[in-house]
Amino acid sequence: MEFDDILEEFERETRSHKYNEVEVKRSDFQELQNAWISERMCPELLDYKQSLIDRILSRIRVQIEFIEMNSIELQTTERDIKLQLMIIESELDRVNFILRSYLRTRLSKVDKFTIFIRNDEDLVQRLSPAETQYMESHFRALIDLYNSLFLSQLPEQLQALDDTGGGISMIEEPDLDRPVFVKVINDTIETIVIGEEEIDLIPGSIYLIRYSAVQRFVYNQDVLLI
Amino acid sequence: MLGGDASQALKKNHHHHRKHASVLITTTRHRAFEGKMYGDIANKLVVEAKRTQSLEQLTVFQDELVRSIIKETKDLAKALETMEDDDEDRSKLCHQFVAHLAMRRNKRALLLYEKLRAEKLDQMVWENKELEVGNHHELEYFKSYSEVLIDYKSEFPDVDLTGSLEPPTDVFIDVRVLKDAGEIQTEYGVFNLTKDSQFFVRKADVERLIQQGYLQLIT
Numbered sequence: 001m002e003f004d005d006i007l008e009e010f011e012r013e014t015r016s017h018k019y020n021e022v023e024v025k026r027s028d029f030q031e032l033q034n035a036w037i038s039e040r041m042c043p044e045l046l047d048y049k050q051s052l053i054d055r056i057l058s059r060i061r062v063q064i065e066f067i068e069m070n071s072i073e074l075q076t077t078e079r080d081i082k083l084q085l086m087i088i089e090s091e092l093d094r095v096n097f098i099l100r101s102y103l104r105t106r107l108s109k110v111d112k113f114t115i116f117i118r119n120d121e122d123l124v125q126r127l128s129p130a131e132t133q134y135m136e137s138h139f140r141a142l143i144d145l146y147n148s149l150f151l152s153q154l155p156e157q158l159q160a161l162d163d164t165g166g167g168i169s170m171i172e173e174p175d176l177d178r179p180v181f182v183k184v185i186n187d188t189i190e191t192i193v194i195g196e197e198e199i200d201l202i203p204g205s206i207y208l209i210r211y212s213a214v215q216r217f218v219y220n221q222d223v224l225l226i
Numbered sequence: 227m228l229g230g231d232a233s234q235a236l237k238k239n240h241h242h243h244r245k246h247a248s249v250l251i252t253t254t255r256h257r258a259f260e261g262k263m264y265g266d267i268a269n270k271l272v273v274e275a276k277r278t279q280s281l282e283q284l285t286v287f288q289d290e291l292v293r294s295i296i297k298e299t300k301d302l303a304k305a306l307e308t309m310e311d312d313d314e315d316r317s318k319l320c321h322q323f324v325a326h327l328a329m330r331r332n333k334r335a336l337l338l339y340e341k342l343r344a345e346k347l348d349q350m351v352w353e354n355k356e357l358e359v360g361n362h363h364e365l366e367y368f369k370s371y372s373e374v375l376i377d378y379k380s381e382f383p384d385v386d387l388t389g390s391l392e393p394p395t396d397v398f399i400d401v402r403v404l405k406d407a408g409e410i411q412t413e414y415g416v417f418n419l420t421k422d423s424q425f426f427v428r429k430a431d432v433e434r435l436i437q438q439g440y441l442q443l444i445t
Contacts, residue, residue, distance in 0.1 A: 060384045071413040093394040130381040141370035148363045155303035158333045
């Protein structure tokens with residue numbers, strides 16, 4: 001359990017129950033949207049939001065059960081509920097889309113940077129168990145394919161897939177110097193230095209800046225990728 | 227993943243090819259190669275890869291080209307083995323250098339070609355399409371990746387991961403049936419999808435059928 005989860009649990013117990021539940025749902029949805037946008041805009045793979053996704057998934061389950069229960073009644077007598085069901089369906093559709101886009105954006109980065117990620121234990125830690133499983137099995141299948149088609153028939157010194165010699169690296173890495181848009185949330189105190197220039201990040205402002213310069217602020221969420 | 231993205235690799239390949247050409251002229255005197263240069267076949271494969279990149283369908287696997295490239299690479303390796311190292315003989319050093327470059331380039335061409343094909347295969351698995359062309363090994367890969375995806379998706383039974391990546395608009399849509407698709411059961415009743423009929427249905431229920439070409443969206 002992470003520090004934030006403990007805090008949240010504490011809050012959940014202390015605040016008045018009903019009010020709290022609505023608040024948590026709302027902030028979770030906001031958090032999911034932020035996680036999704038960040039993942040899409042970020043050149044590298046970010047941490048997997050395990051506890052957030054788990055909470056969202058369990059709420060999706062509840063909504064689906066609600067629809068299933070009530071749509072049976074719909075065919076018999078109760079007709080008033082139709083509008084409510086449509087609203088829930090729309091909401092589900094939207095959450096579903098964001099989740100789908102979030103997860104698939106991550107998978108495409110996992111596919112693109114497989115060898116780079118596998119070479120660094122810290123990066124592997126950013127993956128969910130299912131993503132790690134996906135990466136390993138997909139990588140194995142690809143190696144089998146290359147080997148059976150040609151790689152195993154080539155001279156031994158040419159069989160590596162992670163060769164970096166000869167001026168061309170075979171390992172694809174994320175471009176951390178890519179420019180990104182960020183919105184500053186908290187006062188970051190530190191001044192960013194790029195070459196001769198010094199930049200103070202002012203809360204509430206939006207900057208276009210190279211990712212590597214604000215990477216650590218993205219990690220601790222002092223700035224948001226937009 | 228394997229050595230830069232595809233377009234980058236293509237560019238690098240072309241670049242390399244030009245760079246070799248001038249060196250090769252001096253070495254072909256020693257080794258007549260039926261008037262061809264090392265890497266010519268690999269270049270054909272790269273061109274083929276580039277051509278098929280924009281195509282919707284997977285094309286037939288270039289078995290013969292791939293085999294000739296493997297053979298050329300093996301021959302070059304054999305020639306290198308039999309050559310004695312001699313730091314004094316500049317033309318021999320040059321010959322070795324070119325052979326090494328040609329071998330590495332051949333490998334890159336092979337990987338590039340198959341990487342692009344594998345990406346297309348992945349995409350077909352996601353889109354739930356059947357594999358019609360492709361060789362035995364690619365079929366194996368296709369099956370393995372399908373299983374990888376089934377495993378991953380089973381973690382999210384309530385999220386339709388194969389659904390559209392366009393943001394949703396309407397929950398319910400009008401569709402026309404293009405091909406008989408039998409009966410489908412939804413939470414809003416049973417629909418009998420016979421050709422030319424029209425329905426007002428929940429989009430998520432029929433998305434798969436639209437992808438497969440059974441239904442058409444009426445706007």
